[in-house]
Amino acid sequence: MKPFLDADFLLRTATARTLYHEYAAALPILDYHCHLPPNEIAEDRQFENLTQIWLAGDHYKWRAMRANGVAEHYITGAASDWEKFEKWAETVPYTLRSPLYHWTHLELQRYFGITELLRPQSARHIWEQANEQLQTPAFSVRSLLRRLNVQVVCTTDDPADSLEHHQALAASDFLLRVLPTFRPDQALAVENVAAYHAYLRKLGAAAEVDIQTYEDLLLALRRRHDVFHALGCRLSDHGLERLYATDHTAGQVSRAFHQVRAGQALNPGERDVFKSGLLVELARLDHARGWTQQFHLGALRNTNTRLRQQVGADAGTDSIGDFSQGRHLAAFLDCLDRQNELAQTIIYNLNPADNELMASMVGNFQDGSAGPGKMQWGAAWWFLDQKDGMEKQLNALSNLGLLSRFVGMLTDSRSFLSYPRHEYFRRILCNLLGQDVENGELPADLPGLGQLVQNVCYYNAQRYFKFDPVTTPVPERDAN
Template structure:
């Protein structure tokens, strides 16, 4: 441990503002492994284990956080998602980085340069070429192949996010390979229960028909096909489902007239379906019962308004950095569904990810209504998500859990990222957590008992996750 007199993001004691925080971090948090139970990594990239072509490929391609910052600074799209060379894109990003001051990207960027690249210089346009070349040289070595990067971060288990129609071939191949990290699929059926674009929805249904061997002409057929895929995912090792909603659907609206209309829609006799909300709510509740039977954990990501820029949606596609925090109120709808499932003894362990900080306390209090003997925090508020995944957002999130629930049973951090370099966010979270609890120890708000508080930190960062998901 080095207590730097001049602190920076590169310092050993970055974010650790007191002696107790340093002792907690270096004694309990720093070296324990990582379980990353929700991300968007690609299993084929992990299995194929090929060197990345350039720093831009591993660092900038598809990173909508960085893309948003570059657009905010007025960079031309040609250098963001366009046809500019890897070197040109990197140079533009380096030019913007000094101006990301106080945005979480400033810390994330330099934490990722420090680990795994060992670079401890603030990136800017003057040193961009040297840093690019240093990264490029590293990326050509064995130590910077995907599996080596994952091993470097001490990741024992990671869960990808997968279409129910996926054959999971790479997951099965990884399972029988020499790679020690457990790479498990997660079931994400949004395309099949939420009608946004009728034409695209019907294409998805056809894909599901083909892979499940089921003719889908009713909700019953659709649920049978999804059950088929849940069984398959379970066989491959899945333990988690995931759903993303702009708002939580109404689970009380479904009726026989809508069932008949939906069947006609599936048969091509209607060009649209009149009540997608009712359909989504009905299917969601039935899927949740299936998850409970498998003893899976179900995840709900709620509160984003997606693809707000229709012109750029047309030009680039989804997940390109044009999403925002939503303002839909959904707690009552969610509470009703959880209560119905609980009353039928079919409520799976559930994690609720909230994108609007206004609802942190609302959802933390909602989660506490559905506990069960023998299960710690069966329903809980998940990690600070997306726009809230920064120092202020994480602190508010941890305070909401602490004030209304039990921080000691929280299942901790995840990356929710498409980048192998984002595992550094676990360290970011751990430093913040140790500083928060260490500060309160020194102020007398918590016991001055390093072993006691340190054990709780290890639980939050690893043990709770392992036990909750039964990895």
């Protein structure tokens, strides 16, 4: 019987252990997609207690607590921080076989050196031990990022955001690169006309454009795109149910925008025309700037009206959607490819039924224009971001693409304690390869396999995104 969460956690073979410990473990982290708040990095926030850094905003934990019968008062309500943590500690023993059980104890170990299992009997001791450490300089936000050897953090930012915190970080002596990512979802959100008008006023103020026409909207987005680029942004991101690729003319898109600006709702067909036209324009901006565009597809969001009204968006009431993806995605990518305006692209799916669809789709649009792996099927995302989901993603990618060109893991997290997820991914990758060697399905070529591991865990992303150099030392191994 193996000990829980020991040094060889998830590593079942000698080859897996060698690959992880000698090739993967020491590599830095390039977190090219997350939702960390840049203001807290700029301010180098010091959290008061474990609830504030660990539970606030974590809808994974909120969902588990609700499933365990915890009242909302102790989740997002007015209960004290201790009471909320106590309810989480009561829930943790019921998360056995959930990734939450692994993540919880990995984070306690890696950040706080706490190996005790979290449960009601240990809650007070762990609370006090962790809180005492949180008051020290070693647990400020910037120190936490340094400790896990993070080199680059790409946050998620609306075009209308001021980017003042990114500006402050760029002017500071903080060596870790913290870069914005251009996320223009609100520019497409025409379903609620009143809310869209409010957004246009905010975007217009940021871009210094009075947005009255569709051409004004494009001008405002271009100006903000320029500002993001000047601050080091090299990625866009879109969170969509599916891609929009309805045939359209510029006149149809402009008329749809005029209709919304006049206060009139669009029907579903008109919405598709508007979103299709604007998405193509945004993709052209990315291509012209040499950016990478990302598409997170397939979330069915905010399904619980009561909790949406009580807690707000991102309350943990989203699920996997069953949207039709293939035809729309192919049409969108083909439209750009025909015009030689298809940027480097990463596609993430939330429905596991779409795994092979996505893995095969990116292969349709690979070319030599941007080096290896121009088109990427992204890491297992959200509900799939766990051992089973990661293994299925890695296996489908191996079967239908080139695992060796994969840009690897990201956190997609709002928590500064989430970086052990990179370790989790690296262990799973090494274990898969080690098992293949054990089965005689791969040669026992440790240098070759080790290079594959290092590329997927770090060097592929370094080459793909072309982030400016950072000063954090990198293990000296051949990356060619």
